[in-house]
Amino acid sequence: MRFHPGWRLKAILPVAIVLLAGLAAFEVVTLELEASERFQLLGVAAGGALAVCAVLLVALAALIQRPLLELSKKIEQVSQGDLYARVSFSDRDDDIGRLGRNFNDMVRQLRDGRDELQRIHQTQMSRAEHLATLGELAAGLAHEVRNPLSGIAGAVDILARDLPATSSSRPIVSEVQHEVRRIQGILNELLDYARPKPFDIRPADLNITIEHTVQLARQHIASRPIDVRFEPSPIPPVAHDPLQVQRLILNLLLNAFQAIKDKDGLVTVDVQTVDGFAQVRVRDNGSGISPDHLRNIFRPFFTTKRRGTGLGLSLSRRIVEQHGGTIDVRSSQDIGTEFVVRLPLAAAALETAGVIRHGKDQSPDR
Numbered sequence: 001m002r003f004h005p006g007w008r009l010k011a012i013l014p015v016a017i018v019l020l021a022g023l024a025a026f027e028v029v030t031l032e033l034e035a036s037e038r039f040q041l042l043g044v045a046a047g048g049a050l051a052v053c054a055v056l057l058v059a060l061a062a063l064i065q066r067p068l069l070e071l072s073k074k075i076e077q078v079s080q081g082d083l084y085a086r087v088s089f090s091d092r093d094d095d096i097g098r099l100g101r102n103f104n105d106m107v108r109q110l111r112d113g114r115d116e117l118q119r120i121h122q123t124q125m126s127r128a129e130h131l132a133t134l135g136e137l138a139a140g141l142a143h144e145v146r147n148p149l150s151g152i153a154g155a156v157d158i159l160a161r162d163l164p165a166t167s168s169s170r171p172i173v174s175e176v177q178h179e180v181r182r183i184q185g186i187l188n189e190l191l192d193y194a195r196p197k198p199f200d201i202r203p204a205d206l207n208i209t210i211e212h213t214v215q216l217a218r219q220h221i222a223s224r225p226i227d228v229r230f231e232p233s234p235i236p237p238v239a240h241d242p243l244q245v246q247r248l249i250l251n252l253l254l255n256a257f258q259a260i261k262d263k264d265g266l267v268t269v270d271v272q273t274v275d276g277f278a279q280v281r282v283r284d285n286g287s288g289i290s291p292d293h294l295r296n297i298f299r300p301f302f303t304t305k306r307r308g309t310g311l312g313l314s315l316s317r318r319i320v321e322q323h324g325g326t327i328d329v330r331s332s333q334d335i336g337t338e339f340v341v342r343l344p345l346a347a348a349a350l351e352t353a354g355v356i357r358h359g360k361d362q363s364p365d366r
């Protein structure tokens with residue numbers, strides 16, 4: 001048991017002062033008495049005073065110190081994770097008892113919260129495992145389908161080549177070719193999503209990566225009236241995997257082109273440094289995204305397009321997260337959409353990269 005002189009002294013001091021005052025009064029009142037009688041009386045009074053102090057100390061120890069020590073022991077237990085700790089003085093009918101009840105209530109609430117969190121965690125874990133198994137299954141299936149499909153694509157190409165120019169089957173064969181390419185595209189995207197390649201993150205010029213991507217994207221517009229502007233700015237080297245960032249920005253640009261219908265399109269891509277991040281914005285004046293859809297656009301397989309896969313944005317988000325960055329979106333219907341990607345400028349990104357390379361070493365190869 002530790003000794004706490006502070007509160008004891010404070011409790012005893014007023015009593016001692018009263019007793020001393022009593023002694024002084026005693027001096028005055030007993031001035032007339034014989035010295036030996038006075039001495040005797042003084043002894044008795046001092047003894048009484050000591051007894052009062054002792055009783056007071058014992059009472060204080062029992063009423064205050066013991067519960068406080070118990071409380072500090074229980075707090076220690078709680079901080080070590082024992083949420084079944086309870087104090088025994090909670091049924092006392094005073095302030096100390098109320099303190100005890102509050103403490104017990106608080107610990108019970110903490111315990112309920114922890115149990116609830118554990119329950120949610122377990123549900124999510126088993127859901128994640130389930131999804132991972134499904135993902136593996138889908139990826140395996142895609143892998144199996146891809147080879148025979150290439151065979152079919154090759155055979156149809158030969159058929160198309162050998163078909164007379166006037167044959168009525170020509171449109172059908174070309175439709176088959178088109179659809180086969182589409183299925184191949186979906187399978188490739190699905191495999192990319194399910195079995196990502198290891199990232200190769202290293203400091204490089206982000207302006208160059210983005211400029212290449214913009215040039216690549218321009219080839220997808222063909223003759224549509226869309227103006228794609230690129231606004232670079234001098235920034236320090238950014239730790240990134242150029243190929244992956246290219247895929248990420250290309251996804252955003254293709255979505256932007258697809259969102260522009262029946263009007264002259266303007267798509268702007270700019271690069272800046274903001275708050276220790278390299279920021280890339282992709283803005284379009286397309287159809288915008290309804291608030292209802294906005295909640296879901298990063299979910300795998302969410303698409304509003306007849307021929308969409310719904311994998312572009314979820315893949316993009318994963319690329320951003322692998323770089324330790326963030327992706328945000330703002331959109332107004334009929335006005336346009338803005339995606340803001342932020343990648344860390346400093347050493348943190350390289351650290352993340354180390355973790356990623358390390359993590360990926362253990363993942364299965366495609």
Ligand SMILES: Nc1ncnc2c1ncn2[C@@H]1O[C@H](COP(=O)(O)OP(=O)(O)O)[C@@H](O)[C@H]1O
Pocket residue numbers: 251255256259284286287288289293297302303304305307308309310311312313314337
């Ligand atoms: N720039 C944009 N403008 C309007 N809608 C967009 C834009 N980018 C994404 N979206 C919406 O988000 C959905 C999901 O996009 P994505 O994951 O790339 O899949 P997909 O393009 O195959 O539909 C799209 O179907 C579309 O509804």
Ligand SMILES: [Mg+2]
Pocket residue numbers: 251254255312313
């Ligand atoms: Mg897309």
